[in-house]
Amino acid sequence: METLPExxxxxxxxxxxxxxxxxxxxxxxxxxxxxxxxxxxxxxxxRKELLRQQARSAAAQxxxxxxxxxxxxxxxxxxxxxxxxxxxxLTAEPRSWAAILQELLDLIRPRDGVKVVNAAxxxxxxxxxxxxxxxxxALAPDLVICLAGSNxxxxxxxxxxxxxxxxxxxARNLDAMRACAPGVRWVWMTPxxxxxxxxxxxxxxxxLGTRCANTDLAALxxxxxxxxxxxVDLQAAFGSPPGRHLLLDDGLHPSLAGQQxxxxxxxxxxxxxxxx
Numbered sequence: 001m002e003t004l005p006e007x008x009x010x011x012x013x014x015x016x017x018x019x020x021x022x023x024x025x026x027x028x029x030x031x032x033x034x035x036x037x038x039x040x041x042x043x044x045x046x047r048k049e050l051l052r053q054q055a056r057s058a059a060a061q062x063x064x065x066x067x068x069x070x071x072x073x074x075x076x077x078x079x080x081x082x083x084x085x086x087x088x089x090l091t092a093e094p095r096s097w098a099a100i101l102q103e104l105l106d107l108i109r110p111r112d113g114v115k116v117v118n119a120a121x122x123x124x125x126x127x128x129x130x131x132x133x134x135x136x137x138a139l140a141p142d143l144v145i146c147l148a149g150s151n152x153x154x155x156x157x158x159x160x161x162x163x164x165x166x167x168x169x170x171a172r173n174l175d176a177m178r179a180c181a182p183g184v185r186w187v188w189m190t191p192x193x194x195x196x197x198x199x200x201x202x203x204x205x206x207x208l209g210t211r212c213a214n215t216d217l218a219a220l221x222x223x224x225x226x227x228x229x230x231x232v233d234l235q236a237a238f239g240s241p242p243g244r245h246l247l248l249d250d251g252l253h254p255s256l257a258g259q260q261x262x263x264x265x266x267x268x269x270x271x272x273x274x275x276x
Contacts, residue, residue: 004038011204012037013047015089015253020121051094058095058260059103071267072108076185077142079112084119084139086129087147090191090254091120097147097254097262104263117141125151125165126173133180144184145266147234148174149191149224150252153216156209163216171223178229188231189266190221192238192246192254199251212252214241230269237265 004012018033034044062068077083085091085098102116117139121128126148136144152165165173178186193214199205221235238246238261246258254262 008203009037009039009043010047011250012039013044014051014093014095015122017089017092017122020092021123048094052099054256055095055099056103058256059100059107062100062260062263063104063107068264068267069108071271072104075105075109075114075267075270077114079114081112081114081142082139083114083116083143083145084136084141085116085145085147086136087120087189088124088151089120089122090150090252091147092118092122093253095256095259096120097259097266098145100259100263101266120147123151126170126177127165130173130177130180133177137181137184141181141184143187144181145187145189146177147189147191147262149217149220150194150212153191153212153220154210155213155216167216167220167223170220174224174227186229187266187270188224188227188229189262190224190231190234191217192234192258192262193217193240193242195241195244195247195251197251198247198249202250204250205252232262232265232269234262234265237261 016037018036030045030048031041034041037044063072083101085096085101090096091098096118098116098118098120105112105114105116119132119136119139121132124132129146129148149170152163152170154164155162156164174188194212194217196211196214200211205211218235218240221233225231225233238258242258246255246261247253248255
């Protein structure tokens with residue numbers, strides 16, 4: 001089996017999550033997933049474990065801050081509660097804000113047994129998230145945290161101005177998602193900005209022929225900030241344009257520091273959130 005370059009192996013392990021993208025199939029085991037990605041199974045598992053270790057280390061760093069630890073302790077989800085993280089690859093990856101939040105809860109509230117279910121799927125638009133709402137509700141969440149919009153704002157093809165999902169359609173999808181769960185606490189997170197030049201020059205986005213414009217992301221975020229539900233403004237948290245240390249070299253995905261930034265912004269917003 002021909003070995004792929006190291007940056008490709010790293011990117012595929014972190015973001016091309018076939019176990020989430022493919023329909024539930026029998027015997028979809030790590031060895032099979034590794035072969036589908038043209039990887040050695042042991043190397044695949046080692047890379048996955050490294051990502052999980054990075055999430056644990058990131059949580060330990062945050063937990064060392066007494067003020068942030070207090071926010072985790074005050075999070076309004078009771079013992080045995082379930083938080084569902086809904087989104088795309090910004091959330092789905094193994095060391096995302098959702099994984100860090102779970103590690104924080106385990107560190108600071110170990111007896112509570114609060115579970116963070118990562119229901120995000122790489123590549124999802126808001127329309128695809130809406131299509132999965134019944135599966136989300138089947139998890140009986142006490143709180144849904146939804147980071148949506150990065151894929152809605154993607155454009156495909158040179159010179160194409162239209163986004164994959166129009167802003168009007170995104171608004172409809174967000175309304176419909178919320179209407180599906182009237183009795184569930186809900187928090188939105190706006191998509192952060194991107195590094196447009198890095199995204200345009202990255203091998204993965206070039207292969208897909210896709211890009212994002214910060215103007216489209218900012219307009220989508222502005223709509224989300226006007227919603228009645230609590231909203232975490234990641235445009236403001238990351239800066240405009242985002243700080244260089246907060247995104248990976250593909251220009252779109254948050255670095256580990258960026259994922260920590262998301263957790264801090266989320267917890268700060270939840271500290272002022274009354275149950276809905």
